[in-house]
Amino acid sequence: MSEDSKEEIDALFWMRRWIIGTVTALVVLVSSLIFYFSSTWTNFLLETLEEATILVPSLLISSYLTYTLDLKYRKVKTGYSGYARNSLSYLYIVIPFWVMSAAIILSFGRTYLTFLYLDIMLAVILTGLAVNIRVQIWKRSSKEISNSRIIEGAKRIAEKMGVEITGFREVNWSRAKIANAFQAGLRHRYVFVTNFMIDNLTEDEDLAIIAHEMAHAKMNHLTKTMVFVGIDLLLIGNALFAFIVFTLNYGAKLGLVFGIAASVFVTAYILLPILQRRFEREADLVAATLTNPRLLADSLLKISRLNHTPINIHWQWNPSHPSTSERIAYLKELENRGKDIPDGIGGRSTRT
Numbered sequence: 296m297s298e299d300s301k302e303e304i305d306a307l308f309w310m311r312r313w314i315i316g317t318v319t320a321l322v323v324l325v326s327s328l329i330f331y332f333s334s335t336w337t338n339f340l341l342e343t344l345e346e347a348t349i350l351v352p353s354l355l356i357s358s359y360l361t362y363t364l365d366l367k368y369r370k371v372k373t374g375y376s377g378y379a380r381n382s383l384s385y386l387y388i389v390i391p392f393w394v395m396s397a398a399i400i401l402s403f404g405r406t407y408l409t410f411l412y413l414d415i416m417l418a419v420i421l422t423g424l425a426v427n428i429r430v431q432i433w434k435r436s437s438k439e440i441s442n443s444r445i446i447e448g449a450k451r452i453a454e455k456m457g458v459e460i461t462g463f464r465e466v467n468w469s470r471a472k473i474a475n476a477f478q479a480g481l482r483h484r485y486v487f488v489t490n491f492m493i494d495n496l497t498e499d500e501d502l503a504i505i506a507h508e509m510a511h512a513k514m515n516h517l518t519k520t521m522v523f524v525g526i527d528l529l530l531i532g533n534a535l536f537a538f539i540v541f542t543l544n545y546g547a548k549l550g551l552v553f554g555i556a557a558s559v560f561v562t563a564y565i566l567l568p569i570l571q572r573r574f575e576r577e578a579d580l581v582a583a584t585l586t587n588p589r590l591l592a593d594s595l596l597k598i599s600r601l602n603h604t605p606i607n608i609h610w611q612w613n614p615s616h617p618s619t620s621e622r623i624a625y626l627k628e629l630e631n632r633g634k635d636i637p638d639g640i641g642g643r644s645t646r647t
C-alpha cells in the first residue's frame with residue numbers, strides 16, 4: 296500500500312473516531328444541562344435516574360462503535376469490555392453536573408454560598424488532576440522495562456540531561472496495539488512506555504522517545520501544566536461567575552454552570568493545547584540534541600504508523616501535539632543546522 300493511501304485511510308479512521316467522540320460528548324453535555332436546569336430538591340434523584348437511563352445506553356453504543364472501528368482499522372486483539380469501561384470516563388463530564396445541582400439545592404438561593412461551592416469544586420477538579428488516578432493504576436499494572444540495554448541507555452541519557460527519573464516502566468498494551476510513551480509523576484518522575492512500542496521500534500528509536508519523555512521531566516512540563524491549569528480555572532471560573540451573577544443579574548444557577556463548564560472547556564480545549572504543543576516542541580528539540588534528530592523523527596513516524604495516526608493530522612483531532620509532519624520538519628531543520636542549538640531552549644504532560 297502506498298504511503299498516500301495509508302495516510303488517507305488513517306485520516307478516515309481518525310475522523311470517524313472523532314465524530315463518535317464528539318457526538319457522545321454532546322449527548323452527555325446536553326443531557327447533563329437539561330438535568331441541571333430541571334432538578335430541584337424534590338426531584339433530584341428522579342432526574343439523576345432519568346439522565347442515567349439516557350446516558351448508559353449512549354455510552355455503550357459509542358464505545359461499541361469505537362471498538363468496531365479499532366477492530367477494522369487497527370486490528371486490535373482485545374475484547375469489548377475494556378472499551379465499555381473506558382466510555383465510563385465520560386462520567387467526568389456528568390458528575391460535576393450532579394454535584395453542581397446538589398450544591399445549588401444546598402445553597403438555598405444564597406449567592407455567596409454558591410460562589411464558595413464553585414471554588415471548592417474547582418479545587419476538587421485540580422486535586423483530581425494532580426493525583427491522576429490513571430497514573431496510579433499504571434504504576435501498579437506496569438513493570439520495570441525488561442530490556443536492560445534500554446534501561447542502561449536511558450540512564451546514560453538521564454545523566455547527560457541532568458534529570459532524575461525514579462523508574463522506567465513498561466505497560467502491557469500489546470493487545471490494544473497502542474505504541475506510546477508518557478512522563479508522569481510530579482515529585483517522583485516516571486517514564487512509561489508501552490510494550491507495543493518497545494517491540495516495534497529499534498532500541499535506539501525507543502531511547503530517542505524515552506529521551507523526549509525525560510526532557511518533559513527535566514523542564515518540569517507537568518508541574519508547569521498544573522500551575523497553568525490551576526490559575527486558568529480559578530481566574531476564568533471566578534470571573535465568569537461574578538460577571539453573570541453580579542453584572543448581568545442572571546442568578547447563581549447560571550453563574551455556577553458557566554463558572555465550571557466554561558472555564559473547564561476554555562482551559563482544556565483552547566488554552567492548554569497551545570501550551571502543550573509548545574512543550575512538545577521543546578521536548579523534541581532537547582531530546583534530539585542529546586540523541587539524534589533523524590532518529591527521533593524516524594521514531595515519531597513509526598509510532599504514527601503503528602497507531603494509524605495520520606501524519607498530517609488536523610489539530611482538532613489531536614490538539615495536545617503538533618502533527619507528526621510538523622515535528623519531522625523542525626527536527627530536519629535541526630539536523631541541517633548540525634545539532635547547533637542556541638542556549639535558552641531549556642525552560643519549559645504528557646504523552647509522546
Ligand SMILES: [Zn+2]
Nearest residue numbers: 575645646647
Ligand atoms: Zn511529549
